[in-house]
Amino acid sequence: MNATHDTRHITAGPATVAGQHDDELRRLRLIQWTLRGALALALVVSMAANILAAAPDPVARSIAAWSPLALYTAIEVMTRVPVRNRLLGAIRIVATVAIAVIAGVTSYLHMVGVGQRYGESWQVVYLLPISVDGLVTVLTLSLLDIASQVRSAIVRAAAVQKHQSIIPVVSDSTSIGGSATQAQRNIDADEGGDVATSMSGSTGQDAEASRRPLGTRRPTGRARAQRATPPVRVSETVALPPELEPLLQPATQVLQELQAAGRPITRDCFAAALRDAGQPLRSAKVTLLLAAVRNQHAQQNGS
Helix, strand or coil, rough: CCCHHHHHHHHHHHHHHHHHHHHHHHHHHHHHHHHHHHHHHHHHHHHHHHHHHHCCCHHHHHHHHHHHHHHHHHHHHHCCCCCCCCCHHHHHHHHHHHEEEHHHHHHHHHHHHHHCCCCCCHHHHHHHHHHHHHHHHHHHHHHHHHHHHHHHHCCCCCCCHHHHHHHHHHHHHHCCCHHHHHHHHHHHHHHHHHHHHHHHHHHHHHHHHHHHCCCCCCCHHHHHHHHCCCHHHHHCCCCCHHHHHHHHEEEHHHHHHHHHHHHCHHHHHHHHHHHHHHCCCCCCHHHHHHHHHHHHHHHHCCC
């Protein structure tokens, strides 16, 4: 129950975070398109002033309309194309600033001429173009900043989606391989118990003697082995680790020798026989090897 509860919390968290990132990305996109519309409006006003100030000729009006179009194109490239090389990025920034300066000066002069032509006061003639060029500057800087925020939001959303694709796989593998994980924990605990037993030595034997009632004999080694060693079920399918596969044939010979001598086939006896044969192993590995040998022996007898 606890594992299921933890898994639900793990899978629900990234989904909520992903929804938050999607909302943030949509909000940034909306602001970005609003800024683009305002910039297009300001550049249309500048372009109209340029066309009005130009000579009544298609070529002259096309030349006058080019500066705002070039500036808008440069701004779009700056906000949409990410920088991969610092040198190229610096060159791009310098070129964009140059285009902005040319477009600003051209728009200012043309709007001044249009204001004078239509009889505006000198304050309006010289101050009104500054409002248009200043608006274009503010919108351009805002677009560059919001483009950087959009790219960061896209990176965060991609990272959340990546974690979402990994977490279900981990939970499925945990549910499918739960028995294998528990078996590995049992093996680690068994190995830890073997180390503790080997370090305790005679202390454990003295403690056992102190717990035994007076007047009773100490059980023999065979009785202790039969009582302490759990039986290994042959029907279970045993998957040996790669390091134990070369020991399968010597272990089979040791098992046959024990059977021929009439000795009980327990883990302790099997481990002692393996040590005598020059193959000392930990108890956990002895258990796996004994189960594999018994399984193989049962399959051979069955066939």
